[in-house]
Amino acid sequence: MKRVFLDLSRCTGCRSCELACAVQHSRSQNLFEAIFESPPPRKRTYLESIDGIPYPARCMHCSEAPCIEVCPVSAMYREEEFQTVRVDKERCMGCLMCAMVCPNGVIGFDPYKGVAIKCGLCRSRLREGRVPACVESCPTGALSFGEFEELERQKRLRTARVVLKAVKLAEQGTLPIYSERTGGE
Numbered sequence: 001m002k003r004v005f006l007d008l009s010r011c012t013g014c015r016s017c018e019l020a021c022a023v024q025h026s027r028s029q030n031l032f033e034a035i036f037e038s039p040p041p042r043k044r045t046y047l048e049s050i051d052g053i054p055y056p057a058r059c060m061h062c063s064e065a066p067c068i069e070v071c072p073v074s075a076m077y078r079e080e081e082f083q084t085v086r087v088d089k090e091r092c093m094g095c096l097m098c099a100m101v102c103p104n105g106v107i108g109f110d111p112y113k114g115v116a117i118k119c120g121l122c123r124s125r126l127r128e129g130r131v132p133a134c135v136e137s138c139p140t141g142a143l144s145f146g147e148f149e150e151l152e153r154q155k156r157l158r159t160a161r162v163v164l165k166a167v168k169l170a171e172q173g174t175l176p177i178y179s180e181r182t183g184g185e
Helices: 016-024 066-070 097-101 123-127 133-137 148-171
Strands: 003-006 046-050 053-057 076-078 085-087 108-110 115-117 143-146
Touching: 003 148, 016 046, 016 133, 066 076, 066 097, 085 115, 133 143, 143 148
Parallel strands: none
Antiparallel strands: 003 143, 046 053, 076 085, 108 115
């Protein structure tokens, strides 16, 4: 099952993910038109800061989703196609019990429609073979989309490339990995 993954070491807190999310959920799906829409488009990704470290938070589509369990009208459900947790806007009564139990605090409220809103992984984009808008817009590659095992493999390869580059630079005498001043041998 494909999901959005975050590499915190690459996130700069630029908020491109939030902007792309809001534009994706606008009527026009165009930044220059979306800013004039009424009601304004609502984002489903929220850039938080934990001890000064930026963290783009969004629905994690929990395997045991408490929002599904607590919804009194069964408006929260898991759809089969991409295994995402969705909101049935026709059933939702806006009580926000789902938001109260969300372990990630990422279920919002659309005051214009009176319903809960949350990340749906840009299902329409997935159907077109594209990645979610937040992933596509991330300029640093902090957000990625795919199967966990494949993304972990890519991360290991990136780390190996960095280590190999450091070793080559050290062999050329341009990067002291250890020195007497740092306590190395």
